[in-house]
Amino acid sequence: MEAFFQAMLGGLILGLIYIAIAVGLTIIFGTLRLVNFAHGAFYAIGAYIGLVVAQHIGVVWAFIAAPIGVALFAVFLDRVLLRSFYDKAPTAQLLVTFGIALVVEESLRLIFGATTQQYSMPEALQGSVTLGPITYPAYRLLFAAGVVVMLVLVWLFIERTNYGLIVRAGIRDRVMVQLLGGNIQRASSVMFALGAAIAGLVGAAATPIYSIDPATGFAFLVPSFVVVVVGGLGSFWGAVLGGILIGELQSLTNLVYAPASQVVIYLCMALVLLFRPQGLLGESEVIRQ
Amino acid sequence: MSEARATAGARRNLVTDDLRFALLCALGIAVFPFVLHVFRGYSTLATQIAIMSIASIGFNLLLGYAGTLSYGHAMFYGGGGYVAAILILRFMPNNPNLWLAVLGAVLATTVLALLVGALTVRLYGIYFALLTLAFGQMIYFIVEQAKDWTNGDDGLQALPNAILPFGRWQLDLTTHLPALNLGPFGDLSELRIWYVFAGIVLLLVLVFFRSLTRSQFGEVLDAIRENEQRSTLIGFNASAYRLAAFTISGALTGLAGAMRALFDGSVPVDSVGIDRSGSFVIYTVIGGVQTIFGPVAGTAVIMWLENVLSATTPAWRLIEGLIFVGVIVFLPRGLSTIFRQREISPSRVFARSLRLSTEEPKAVIEPAHEGHRAGPMSIIETFKLGKLFGHFAAVRDVDFKVDPGELRAVIGPNGAGKTTFFNLLSGTIAPSTGTINYKGRDVSRMSGTSRVHHGIAKAFQTASIYPDQTVRQNCRLAALAKVQGSFALQVFRRSVRLDDVDALAERAMARLELLDVAETRAGGLSHGDKKRLDIAIALATQPQILLLDEPVAGMSKDEARKTEALIRKLSTEMTVLVIEHDMEMVMGLSDTITVLHQGTVLATGTPAEIRQNAKVQEAYLGGHSQAELAHP
Numbered sequence: 001m002e003a004f005f006q007a008m009l010g011g012l013i014l015g016l017i018y019i020a021i022a023v024g025l026t027i028i029f030g031t032l033r034l035v036n037f038a039h040g041a042f043y044a045i046g047a048y049i050g051l052v053v054a055q056h057i058g059v060v061w062a063f064i065a066a067p068i069g070v071a072l073f074a075v076f077l078d079r080v081l082l083r084s085f086y087d088k089a090p091t092a093q094l095l096v097t098f099g100i101a102l103v104v105e106e107s108l109r110l111i112f113g114a115t116t117q118q119y120s121m122p123e124a125l126q127g128s129v130t131l132g133p134i135t136y137p138a139y140r141l142l143f144a145a146g147v148v149v150m151l152v153l154v155w156l157f158i159e160r161t162n163y164g165l166i167v168r169a170g171i172r173d174r175v176m177v178q179l180l181g182g183n184i185q186r187a188s189s190v191m192f193a194l195g196a197a198i199a200g201l202v203g204a205a206a207t208p209i210y211s212i213d214p215a216t217g218f219a220f221l222v223p224s225f226v227v228v229v230v231g232g233l234g235s236f237w238g239a240v241l242g243g244i245l246i247g248e249l250q251s252l253t254n255l256v257y258a259p260a261s262q263v264v265i266y267l268c269m270a271l272v273l274l275f276r277p278q279g280l281l282g283e284s285e286v287i288r289q
Numbered sequence: 290m291s292e293a294r295a296t297a298g299a300r301r302n303l304v305t306d307d308l309r310f311a312l313l314c315a316l317g318i319a320v321f322p323f324v325l326h327v328f329r330g331y332s333t334l335a336t337q338i339a340i341m342s343i344a345s346i347g348f349n350l351l352l353g354y355a356g357t358l359s360y361g362h363a364m365f366y367g368g369g370g371y372v373a374a375i376l377i378l379r380f381m382p383n384n385p386n387l388w389l390a391v392l393g394a395v396l397a398t399t400v401l402a403l404l405v406g407a408l409t410v411r412l413y414g415i416y417f418a419l420l421t422l423a424f425g426q427m428i429y430f431i432v433e434q435a436k437d438w439t440n441g442d443d444g445l446q447a448l449p450n451a452i453l454p455f456g457r458w459q460l461d462l463t464t465h466l467p468a469l470n471l472g473p474f475g476d477l478s479e480l481r482i483w484y485v486f487a488g489i490v491l492l493l494v495l496v497f498f499r500s501l502t503r504s505q506f507g508e509v510l511d512a513i514r515e516n517e518q519r520s521t522l523i524g525f526n527a528s529a530y531r532l533a534a535f536t537i538s539g540a541l542t543g544l545a546g547a548m549r550a551l552f553d554g555s556v557p558v559d560s561v562g563i564d565r566s567g568s569f570v571i572y573t574v575i576g577g578v579q580t581i582f583g584p585v586a587g588t589a590v591i592m593w594l595e596n597v598l599s600a601t602t603p604a605w606r607l608i609e610g611l612i613f614v615g616v617i618v619f620l621p622r623g624l625s626t627i628f629r630q631r632e633i634s635p636s637r638v639f640a641r642s643l644r645l646s647t648e649e650p651k652a653v654i655e656p657a658h659e660g661h662r663a664g665p666m667s668i669i670e671t672f673k674l675g676k677l678f679g680h681f682a683a684v685r686d687v688d689f690k691v692d693p694g695e696l697r698a699v700i701g702p703n704g705a706g707k708t709t710f711f712n713l714l715s716g717t718i719a720p721s722t723g724t725i726n727y728k729g730r731d732v733s734r735m736s737g738t739s740r741v742h743h744g745i746a747k748a749f750q751t752a753s754i755y756p757d758q759t760v761r762q763n764c765r766l767a768a769l770a771k772v773q774g775s776f777a778l779q780v781f782r783r784s785v786r787l788d789d790v791d792a793l794a795e796r797a798m799a800r801l802e803l804l805d806v807a808e809t810r811a812g813g814l815s816h817g818d819k820k821r822l823d824i825a826i827a828l829a830t831q832p833q834i835l836l837l838d839e840p841v842a843g844m845s846k847d848e849a850r851k852t853e854a855l856i857r858k859l860s861t862e863m864t865v866l867v868i869e870h871d872m873e874m875v876m877g878l879s880d881t882i883t884v885l886h887q888g889t890v891l892a893t894g895t896p897a898e899i900r901q902n903a904k905v906q907e908a909y910l911g912g913h914s915q916a917e918l919a920h921p
Contacts, residue, residue: 099614103611110607225419259433
């Protein structure tokens with residue numbers, strides 16, 4: 001029974017990481033109509049920035065430097081490269097962002113080496129907390145709480161601000177937003193940076209739990225895409241539902257039959273795509289894009 | 290006169306052309322290992338490149354010609370390798386027959402591709418990429434778990450040398466060629482017979498692939514990539530074409546996988562892994578999609594980088610990535626046509642969502658049936674036809690009947706549901722309620738593609754044409770669909786050999802007075818010519834009912850009158866339904882007018898009757914129908 005609760009908690013934490021990456025993908029898709037296969041690279045860059053800063057300056061600074069550094073990189077990427085791909089076919093976007101992911105991964109490998117790395121938390125956060133029948137590392141619980149708070153803030157930003165309105169409207173009809181005079185250019189840059197910063201921050205924060213190597217970004221990206229598809233492209237709550245579902249599915253399968261823990265999420269996605277292609281909470285109109 | 294002789298001459302030209310191509314390829318393949326030697330490549334690498342090129346060519350068929358990105362092709366590559374290896378290890382360890390092993394592998398991967406393709410080809414973009422990736426991962430899982438057969442993570446090792454029975458000989462492909470010193474180009478004996486074998490297979494694949502891209506099949510594949518919406522509504526079954534491309538692509542990749550396994554004497558588990566799938570993307574894109582030699586060149590360059598340059602610099606993968614991004618950004622030939630946003634036939638999406646949401650509200654109100662009794666005379670007739678988008682009824686309870694040979698105008702204020710109604714008739718979208726009878730037969734559930742073959746064709750409100758092809762080619766495609774049917778696996782025959790196609794296309798162009806611009810690129814035509822071309826395309830399918838959605842919209846007065854005269858002429862030979870806002874034209878042209886308002890039929894009658902109808906005047910002038918005013 002204890003193992004079951006452990007797995008449930010583990011699945012929740014894994015799911016939260018997927019949700020954070022998936023929400024970033026959703027925001028970027030909404031404003032930029034860009035299918036971003038390089039989003040995992042943002043996670044990885046954030047993790048490495050966090051690693052370096054935490055080891056040399058301090059853990060708190062890592063959590064500040066990672067999102068800012070990644071956001072800056074994202075804006076740079078957007079300006080020099082991705083901007084001309086907004087209106088291209090999805091296949092073009094997949095290819096160019098796949099290429100960027102490749103370049104980032106190999107650059108990280110050259111700089112940091114291929115080995116798995118990790119940094120540890122200050123003493124105060126290294127303890128464990130006992131919750132009823134199970135004992136769980138304190139930092140993991142703090143991490144989960146932090147991601148939830150961050151997601152709430154992002155949700156408020158999308159639902160309550162003018163920028164958020166542009167995102168929501170952009171998911172439905174990008175051209176109309178432009179025609180109505182919404183400054184979608186600036187909103188795009190802000191949203192791209194935001195989506196990237198979320199991934200970067202989560203990357204830095206998750207490294208003490210999951211460690212990092214140059215391929216980790218891609219390893220987290222693919223399940224996050226699965227989350228987006230299962231939940232429904234363009235739906236915030238779809239990403240949340242999909243993330244929890246996929247995280248738990250993976251974690252619980254790991255408990256029952258470990259080798260199947262990867263394949264089960266693909267099976268889940270294939271079933272969703274075959275029987276409900278717009279995703280669990282997605283609207284059927286969006287899939288046409 | 291000497292047309293027959295000219296055709297025969299053209300055929301002979303095609304044959305010599307094919308022969309020249311084959312000789313060129315053979316020459317390239319023959320010198321390749323010696324050139325590679327100069328660049329410090331070894332003979333094993335030459336053979337591996339030849340084999341992997343076959344897979345890349347297969348991948349290019351899907352990415353370059355069908356225009357979809359698969360991220361799971363390793364399932365075919367690795368799958369082919371495992372099947373070949375298992376066949377040899379399990380069933381013929383003492384007498385390993387290469388033909389049987391390869392044939393078995395190709396058969397198995399063809400079946401796998403057919404199955405996976407059937408489930409995936411209806412999806413696009415990221416959905417297609419992710420779903421193929423998902424199937425790839427499932428196959429990886431199966432391979433990893435079926436340890437008894439595949440040896441799990443260790444892969445299959447130490448395959449016996451396969452023997453190639455060839456006539457009286459039993460060829461051991463690992464035998465070296467005779468010694469012959471070629472100076473800086475190495476020595477002939479560095480090569481094994483394997484290279485000759487792989488080279489011949491590659492040569493055959495190249496010739497086959499070139500023929501395929503120029504065949505009728507390749508022509509239709511291009512058309513579907515360029516404008517899927519148009520292609521389905523001239524009568525091509527886009528899914529069937531994409532499935533065929535996917536299957537051929539998978540089979541070629543499986544062939545390469547089997548050959549590589551037998552050449553290496555081992556199958557690593559990585560051969561079904563995600564990185565292998567990615568490598569085909571890289572090889573093909575770097576070399577240049579939509580070219581015959583591009584994928585071969587890309588494979589050679591990247592494999593050389595991996596195997597030769599990797600010894601010199603650890604940054605070789607970074608170099609590979611940078612080349613990849615560079616190629617995409619600076620758009621080589623071919624990529625740009627894939628990158629353009631495509632018009633996807635909405636029928637599929639709607640049909641799907643419809644099937645899934647069967648619980649639609651069916652508030653059927655008994656309508657007045659006056660004047661719409663089912664008569665044997667009507668060519669097309671609808672009963673209580675309705676279409677819901679979410680909770681919005683774009684069309685509801687439409688009873689509509691058209692006699693053969695009639696010219697019927699459908700008018701109504703903006704948002705009256707006219708275009709939706711036409712889409713229901715053409716089969717682009719499926720109805721939520723009611724039925725459509727065509728010549729007494731219920732066609733409500735028939736696809737748009739089938740309806741074209743039964744004689745219902747449509748020209749779009751926004752001209753839907755193939756911008757990159759000439760006017761003649763545009764019309765030929767529609768005629769081809771008529772002549773060959775919705776799908777034909779004609780991977781060798783070229784459509785230029787079909788005289789009926791030319792005749793049909795010629796006639797359609799003549800009827801719309803487009804012969805002057807027959808050889809012009811359609812994308813460069815004036816607005817009016819594009820609209821007329823769209824009608825000509827519909828006409829080339831030899832319809833019995835022609836649906837024209839605002840045929841003169843946006844035209845100058847002169848052009849509009851000219852088009853009107855053309856439509857009048859067409860209407861003497863077939864039933865024509867026209868949506869139009871140009872009242873002058875509607876009143877002068879049509880036999881009968883149906884007025885749609887807020888999704889329902891407001892009135893039907895002759896032009897004079899409609900002009901006098903108070904309800905119609907109210908709808909156009911007041912914006913509210915009297916019915917609505919009476920019952921708020």
